[in-house]
Amino acid sequence: MTTSDLSAFISRLDFAWITTFHIIYPPLTIGLAAMLFIAEWRWVATQDPYWYRLCRFFEKLFVVNFGAGVATGVTMEMAFGILYGPFSQAAGPFFGQVLGYETITAFMYEAGFIGLMLFGWGKISRGMHLFATFNVAFASTLSAFWILDANSWMQTPGGVTLKDGVFQISDWAKAILNPDFLYAMPHMVVASIELSLCFVAAVSAWYILGRRHVALFRRALLWSVLTLIVVAPLQIWLGDGLGRVVAHDQPAALAAMEGHYNTLTPTGQPNTGWHVVAWPNAKGDGTVWAITIPHVLSLLETHSWNGTVPGLNDFPKDQRPPVVIPFYAFRAMVAIGGVLFLVALWAAWLAVRGRLSVERIASNRWFLRALIVSGFLPYLAVWTGWWTREIARQPWVVYGLMRTRDGVSHLSAAAAIFWLVGFMLFELMVWGGAWYFFAKVIRRGPDLDSPIPAPGTESLGHLETDPDEDEEAGYFRPV
Amino acid sequence: MNTLTHTQDMLAFAWWIALSVSVLLYIMLDGADLGAGILTLFLGDEDERGAVMAAMAGTWDANETWLVVAGGVLFGTFPFVYGSAFTYLMVPLALVLWGIMTRAVALEFRHLAEPRWRRFSDWAFGLSSLGTTFFGGVAVGAALKGFPMTHPAHGIPTYVGGALRFLSPFSLWTGAAAVLAVMLAGGLFIRARFKRGEPIRDHVARWTDPAFYAALACVAITVGWSALIFPWAAQKWFGPQFWIWGVLLIAALFATARMRRATRDERDLAAILWFNLTVAILGVAMIATMYPWLVPNTWTIYSGASPQVSMITFTLAMAGFFPVMVMYNWYQLWVFRARISKLVSYHD
Incomplete structure (x- = not known):
């Protein structure tokens, strides 16, 4: 490895680190904002105080995450210019x-x-507040739209x-509506929703398991897991669609994700075997060992029994992506998608049997425990999904057009390490802080006592009611 | 290398104005927050520190947005500048980003922290405000000096020259000057945000006088120093159009004098507005001095612009998105305009 290769490699780690430790938060912002909007809308429509309490409680977690x-x-917005200047x-x-x-x-x-x-509760009208919540949800989804567009391009x-x-x-239309985007964007938006549903269900399950606020959190749990019954299979379907786009437009990336080294078997037949698990050999042209099921790869990628799927040997050596991380990360993501679907089915079965009623829900100990674990799994799925996507694209930064090593800034290895160490320190601090405060808010529990803001009493600040400030009635914070 | 059409030249110019406005708005809005943050380092009372943070809780995120918008305009319209200048400024920008990160965590999570951690997180808040300001100032000073680039036969020149090239006496000075200037802004902000009779207002009032003279001296030294080391600045200031700069100087002095009078009369809002007018005049003067350079001696507005700036995207952004966003931001500031007292708690 030459010096410039080394600094380019560390620059890749730099970027991998900051993206990995940023993508933990936006999915929950996107999904939870939408859920907060629905809860608040139900509250405004039905005046049911449970919706208000749920809204305010999950909003506290939302703030920490946001x-x-x-x-x-x-950091992300600046990092492209810093680490990938030429790109x-x-x-x-x-x-x-x-x-x-x-x-x-x-x-x-x-x-x-x-x-x-x-901060607008009680300061602005209910309708205006609902409008604000809607806009937060809409804007964060719009954000995913643009970010995924840039990445899928x-x-x-x-x-x-x-x-x-x-x-x-x-051609602007072709660039914006590129083939990958049409599946990757919904795949990420649905991932955000799925993650947030699992998050809310896990928090609710934890309370119910401890028999605290059972009736309140049963509602959050029920709405989440029952939505999951639709969302989890939808996500699997979108993932399959994205997989076929990758197979069609990025065949080398697909071959790496599947550890598919040879297009043909030694006898000249199409190699249709799909590896459940495998490990590459030292030369990187085959596997040391593998558990392989015949025909599955062809079925998955070409939807036919004996279809040909190009293997890594079809590509020049300097255009092959690394195998191990995309291969295992991809499998982890797919497995999590499947597990979450099973959890949703379990919930559906319990609901149909009437075991999710207020009286009986807390007795489903193992189901509730499974839900708590399922709260963490989508985070892992988001990570592994992005690792698959970004590493399987290598050695390209813009697939087929610009190599990563041509797009990376001319940094010294020392400068690249400075960045990595600093961001490891600070972003672990943010991560630790976020989890610590999640735990704290959850332990403290929802506030069930403070008065619910009644409609029609809101004032814009304290001005109108504060006699000392009469002469300042026109005051506002200047821009 | 200039491949733009005449229309594109005009669009690049218009985007440059938008970029300058975003940067100036960021300095004015977040400058007050940063300055108030630095001042918390000198506040012994924990509730007062908390109240300063509460005073900016509803708006700091929207204020910081202008920095992100400036970054977005730079990347979208001047990608050649973005991709090279940010590499040059890697170290100060990384430090600014760590500061912003720490500040956000200390601010957003304070109400949840244990009392014994609160001391630590308050220090983190004050120091990160200081660090963000200082290294932000260093980055500006370093950018004014320009940077060396590659000379490819085909393709775009990009930064070469190492990670520490940003360091110079001038850039360190602009960092220090930025700290002193935002402390004045922070003092004015605290005076305007707290109810009359709160001890913190009087406490800060004792600061505003020395902070004012220090900031004045900073500006004078920075301008003098720039005239000495930057030929592009000296040529304009002492050239045939010297009277333009003279008029701007008089306008800035007038706004400063009005700010002083408003401060003395306890018209806090007026003081902030006059202060920001001074900042705006000085900022516009500096940006106009640099024209046509975006980064002096390195990129002009026209050589740094994307070859694909187009009327459609510009109109979409400026006529569609921008006014709506400004309206929403204004409404938010309006809702949170009330004065507060020391005992305001963060989340109720």
Whole structure:
């Protein structure tokens, strides 16, 4: 490994670290915001105080998560220019433009409403507050739209031509609606919803297991797991669709994800075997050992019994991605998707049997424990999914057009290590803080006593009611 | 290398104005938050520190948004500058980002922290406000000096020159000057945000006088130093159009004098507005001095712009998204405009 290879490799780790420790937060922001909106809407519509209490309680967890997401997210926007300067310059006309839209239509949009949502209770009318919550949910989903668009363009870069070292956009529609995006965007949005459903279900299950606030959290649990019955299979279907896009547009990435080394068997037949588990040999042209099921790979990728799937040996050596991480990360993600579906089925079966009623729900000890574990699994699925996606794209930063080593900044290894160590320290602090405060809010439990803001009593601040401040009635914080 | 059409030149110019406005708004809005954060290092009373944080709790995120917007405009419209300048500024930017991160955590999570941790997190908040300001100032000073780039036959020049090139006496000075200037902004912010009769207001009032003279001296030294080391600045300031800069200087001095009078008369809102007018005049003067450079001697607005700036995207952003966002942000500031007292708790 030469010096520049080493610093390029550490720069990749730098970026891998900050993305890995940022992607923990946005999915919960996206999904939980939508759930908060639904709960608040039910409250406004039915006046049922349970909805209000649930809303306020999960909002506390939302704040912690949102703060951590912003703290780690500002870094992301700067990091492209710092760590991947030449890539940012070349891809800027499309990629930078899309990220610019994200900041304006999503980040800024969200920031305009989040303060109202968190601190506006009782200060603004119920309808206005509901509108603020809706906008937070909508803006965060919009954010996922743009981010996934930028990333999926790196996977299937359509609509551009490379001229003078710059990706010039020849067809905006083709670039924005690139093949990967059409599946990757819904796959990520649904992942966010699934993660948030599991998160809410896990927190609720924990209370019910301890027989605290059973009636309140039964409602949160029931709504979440029953929605999961639709969402979990939907996510598997979207994942399959994305897998086939990868097979079609990024065959080398698919071969790495499946550890598929040889297109043909030694006898010249299509190699249709799908590895359940495997380990690559030292030369990297085959497996040392593997548990393989024939025909499954062809079935998965071509939906036929003996279809040909290009193996890694079809690609020049310098265009093959690494195998181990995409192979195992992909399997972990798929397995989690399956497990969550089984959990949802379990919930459906219990519901049908009438065992999720207020009186009986707490006696399903193992189900509740399984739900608590399921609260952590989607996080692992999001990580492994992104690792699969980003590592299987290598050695390209823009698939087939620009190599990672040409896109990375000219940093010294020392500078790259400085970044890595610093961000490990600070982002672990943020992560630790987030989990510590999650635990604390959850232990403390929901606030069931403070008065529910009645409609029609809201004032804009304390001005109108505070006699000392009469002469200052026109005061507002200036811009 | 300039491949832009005439229309694109005009669009790049318009985006440059938008970028400058975002940066200036960020400095004005978050400057007050950062300065108030630095001042918490000097507050002995835990409730007062908490109240300062509560005073910015509803708006800090929206204020910081302008930094992110500036970054977004830079990446989207001036990607060649973004991809090289940020590599050059890696170390100060990393430190700014760590500061922003620490600050966000200390601010958002304070109400949940145990009392014994609260002391630690308050220190973290004050120090991260200090660090963000200082290294932000260093980054600005370093950017003013420009940086070396590759000279590829085809393709885009990018930064070469190591991670520590940003260090110079001038950039360290601009860092220190930024700290002193935002402390003045923070003092004015605290005075405006707290109810009359709160001890913190009087406490901060004792600070604003020395902070004012220190900030004034900082600006004078920075301008003088710039005139000495930056030929592009000296040529403009002492060239045939010297009277433009003279008028701007007089305007800035006038706004400063009005700010002083408003401070003395306890018209806190007016003081902040006059202060920000001064900042705006100085900022516009600096940006106009740099024109056409975006990064002096390195990138001009036109050489750094994306070859694909287009009327459609510009109109979409400026006529569609931007006004709506500004309206929402304004509404938010309006809702949270009330003065608070020391005992305001963060989440009730």
